[in-house]
Amino acid sequence: MHQKVRTCQEFLNYIFKEPELLARALTTPEYGNQNKVPHYESLETLGDAVAKLCLLLKLLEKGIDVPAKLTRTKQVLESNRAYLEIAQQHELWKYVIYYNIPDIKNAPLLADVFEAIIGALFFDSNRSLQVVNDVIIEKFFHDWELYLEQSTAFRKNDLLEYLQERYRCTSIIEFDPPLRRGLDHNPQWKLKKPRIYNQYGMKLPNLSLPDNLESNWCKTKKDAEKDLYHKILLYLKSKNQD
Numbered sequence: 001m002h003q004k005v006r007t008c009q010e011f012l013n014y015i016f017k018e019p020e021l022l023a024r025a026l027t028t029p030e031y032g033n034q035n036k037v038p039h040y041e042s043l044e045t046l047g048d049a050v051a052k053l054c055l056l057l058k059l060l061e062k063g064i065d066v067p068a069k070l071t072r073t074k075q076v077l078e079s080n081r082a083y084l085e086i087a088q089q090h091e092l093w094k095y096v097i098y099y100n101i102p103d104i105k106n107a108p109l110l111a112d113v114f115e116a117i118i119g120a121l122f123f124d125s126n127r128s129l130q131v132v133n134d135v136i137i138e139k140f141f142h143d144w145e146l147y148l149e150q151s152t153a154f155r156k157n158d159l160l161e162y163l164q165e166r167y168r169c170t171s172i173i174e175f176d177p178p179l180r181r182g183l184d185h186n187p188q189w190k191l192k193k194p195r196i197y198n199q200y201g202m203k204l205p206n207l208s209l210p211d212n213l214e215s216n217w218c219k220t221k222k223d224a225e226k227d228l229y230h231k232i233l234l235y236l237k238s239k240n241q242d
Helices: 003-012 019-026 029-035 041-061 067-079 081-089 109-124 129-140 144-150 152-167 221-240
Strands: 171-174 179-183 186-190 195-198
Touching: 003 019, 003 109, 019 041, 019 109, 041 067, 041 109, 041 129, 041 144, 081 109, 109 129, 152 171, 152 221, 186 221
Parallel strands: none
Antiparallel strands: 171 195, 179 186
């Protein structure tokens, strides 16, 4: 048994009846293809579906049947952001079997490995959703409702919904061209001077934003946008004393 498989079982607090399933989940396609051993790709797809089902059932069991919250759960998981953040938080990279990935601690494939572990566990437990819930969902998704509330994935939607409710119009949000700093392989981005117009390109009455409203420096332009959307919303709510 590979040492990483052994330590991953200790981390999960679950002993696999078929440890080769876990080994497969931890193995990247590049490593698997070079060494002609199974890798995580098919288990990843299964694990994603199982995680969604378990989380939706968990919300329903708690009496949370609000369509918006259920839809957000589905959307957050489809973005893979939640899986990646959980994998990074729990240092899942320690257990990955891979070749030459320079920044494994931040590699997007960590999300795929996490999904594959869920798929492997589902198979190993004789397709038991209860085992997946006990070993994975309760341990890694225990603050899921809070995560949904704090998720950056919906910041533009939240702002547009607020503007629609407050100003009764479809809003358009524009910024100055993004600022960029840093090295080519590790740039950072900032957005400044947001402006809000209605669908006819006219400024909304009684709505003005301060000139110094800007995002933090972020790893991507999309993250900078989300940060600034959130700051706009907080400013407007504060101004309108919601």
